[in-house]
């Protein structure tokens with residue numbers, strides 16, 4: 027009898043040990059599975075492509091991993107398609123804008139000839155208005171060609187070390203006639219010897235856009251100040267004006283494509299200047315920011331890495 031009891035106890039103990047061992051193995055498998063799932067999902071979220079045939083195909087994890095690989099392939103394929111579509115679209119915009127240059131130049135020419143021929147003041151008035159609209163269209167096309175060429179990489183940013191003063195001189199020179207017309211004084215204060223690695227032509231274009239706005243949105247007899255300050259990481263080019271200023275809630279929006287403030291629709295412009303400027307500056311790993319107060323003026327800081 028005693029022997030039977032001992033045997034039953036031993037049998038029970040054996041069953042318990044067996045169950046405990048199974049439990050342990052199950053927990054280990056679940057832990058293993060979740061850990062591998064977590065690693066694979068992280069790789070997917072990081073945009074990496076999962077490597078195929080890493081695991082056996084016949085167990086549960088192998089099957090799940092195979093499905094994850096297919097999802098990964100689908101994403102990569104779709105991203106590639108989207109990337110190519112975007113590139114094609116940008117090229118189309120660039121080419122179309124470029125192709126429109128010649129007909130536009132011809133329209134301008136015929137319209138000037140017509141203006142010479144016309145003898146009624148009414149027709150002359152309409153032709154002059156037409157000329158302004160054609161100029162606007164021309165400016166819009168030129169900006170679109172620049173933006174799309176920068177975006178598609180047709181135009182490359184080429185950085186070299188130049189004196190900042192030379193780049194500023196290019197931008198200031200282009201804006202002086204307009205500033206003179208409004209009797210706006212431009213004050214400069216910077217170290218002429220300061221050198222910085224940057225793309226001279228495109229940075230001058232970016233600074234010109236900000237300066238051109240400063241002149242456009244400042245009333246007659248206003249002032250513009252330009253200063254350069256070299257910090258540890260960035261060189262900051264600041265352009266201050268005494269113009270109309272920008273309300274705080276719109277200071278982030280002014281850099282959007284085609285954004286123009288509702289109040290300035292009678293002032294020339296198409297809303298692409300600041301968008302292009304930000305693009306040029308960010309392509310050089312820099313940034314642009316604005317501080318402004320309505321009615322008092324604005325400061326635009328263009329920051330480029332040293």
Ligand code: ADP
Pocket residue numbers: 235239240243267269270271272280281285286287290294295296297298299300301324
């Ligand atoms: P555009 O000047 O052709 O309208 P921008 O992209 O250069 O386009 O500027 C976007 C908008 O930001 C302008 O329409 C104007 O409302 C505002 N803005 C830009 N610069 C200034 C400035 N210095 N002072 C006041 N408003 C400005």
